[in-house]
Amino acid sequence: xxxxxxxxxxxxxxxxxxxxxxxxxxxxxxxxxxKTSDDAIELASFFWKMVDQTVxxxxxxxxxxxxxxxxxxxxxxxxxxxxxxxATGHMEIWEEESDKA
Amino acid sequence: xxQFKTTDDLREYIKSLGTFRARPAINGExxxxxxxxxxxxxxxxxxxxxxxxxxxxxxxxxHSQMGLSxxxxxxxxxxxxxIKTKHAKEKxxxxxxxxxxxxxxxxxxxxxxxxDHQHFFLTVTERxxxxxxxxxxxxxxxxxxxxxxxxxxx
Numbered sequence: 001x002x003x004x005x006x007x008x009x010x011x012x013x014x015x016x017x018x019x020x021x022x023x024x025x026x027x028x029x030x031x032x033x034x035k036t037s038d039d040a041i042e043l044a045s046f047f048w049k050m051v052d053q054t055v056x057x058x059x060x061x062x063x064x065x066x067x068x069x070x071x072x073x074x075x076x077x078x079x080x081x082x083x084x085x086x087a088t089g090h091m092e093i094w095e096e097e098s099d100k101a
Numbered sequence: 102x103x104q105f106k107t108t109d110d111l112r113e114y115i116k117s118l119g120t121f122r123a124r125p126a127i128n129g130e131x132x133x134x135x136x137x138x139x140x141x142x143x144x145x146x147x148x149x150x151x152x153x154x155x156x157x158x159x160x161x162x163x164h165s166q167m168g169l170s171x172x173x174x175x176x177x178x179x180x181x182x183x184i185k186t187k188h189a190k191e192k193x194x195x196x197x198x199x200x201x202x203x204x205x206x207x208x209x210x211x212x213x214x215x216x217d218h219q220h221f222f223l224t225v226t227e228r229x230x231x232x233x234x235x236x237x238x239x240x241x242x243x244x245x246x247x248x249x250x251x252x253x254x255x
Contacts (some may be wrong), residue, residue, distance in 0.1 A: 006150055051183075051187050051188075052187060066141075067141065069139035069188075071184065071185070071188040072135075072148065073141075074184045082177070082217050083214070086216065098180055098183065
């Protein structure tokens with residue numbers, strides 16, 4: 001289970017899963033987190049695409065999960081995801097995907 | 102103040118620091134306080150989500166797993182730097198750091214995140230006024246060393 005520190009983190013992930021048309025992320029969230037290595041690759045890769053999209057949305061003054069600037073919310077989401085990757089033994093995948101982003 | 106041209110240079114420098122606590126900041130941002138309300142509710146520059154506030158928000162109460170976030174490892178710092186760099190666009194991003202053993206004001210203490218040992222909270226250990234915490238965080242910022250425009254090294 002992904003332990004989100006703040007509810008808006010999950011809200012943002014759901015929002016961007018829809019915006020970026022990624023049903024795999026919706027399934028991972030519904031399943032309470034990573035179950036396989038493929039899930040881990042998908043989620044880590046998705047997170048960095050989400051960060052790119054938050055930059056575009058900030059330029060367009062969009063309000064996402066109650067925020068116009070999602071910089072610190074991205075850091076909060078990253079922290080919750082890192083903790084989940086550590087807890088599930090997938091930190092190596094997190095590092096690899098993060099280095100690609 | 103230090104400047105680095107490559108990731109390897111920065112990584113080796115960071116590793117040479119020993120047990121450091123670091124926070125990147127985009128040019129114009131404060132290293133330990135938030136200067137506007139774009140990123141949520143703030144009290145005297147402190148993000149409401151970061152600390153355990155009294156209901157009146159005039160006081161901050163001790164909590165060992167709540168506090169301003171700091172990186173305690175190159176790998177964690179690199180992740181935060183990446184987010185900052187993407188949001189900074191063309192603005193410089195600096196890394197501000199202190200040694201774990203450095204003097205920090207009374208009532209503050211670095212605590213490791215129980216779920217990620219590369220991440221630390223700058224916690225409060227005693228009940229204090231929100232304005233007092235803001236002053237202490239500003240004091241810490243004044244004593245942090247800046248690695249200027251570290252995004253060039255990523």
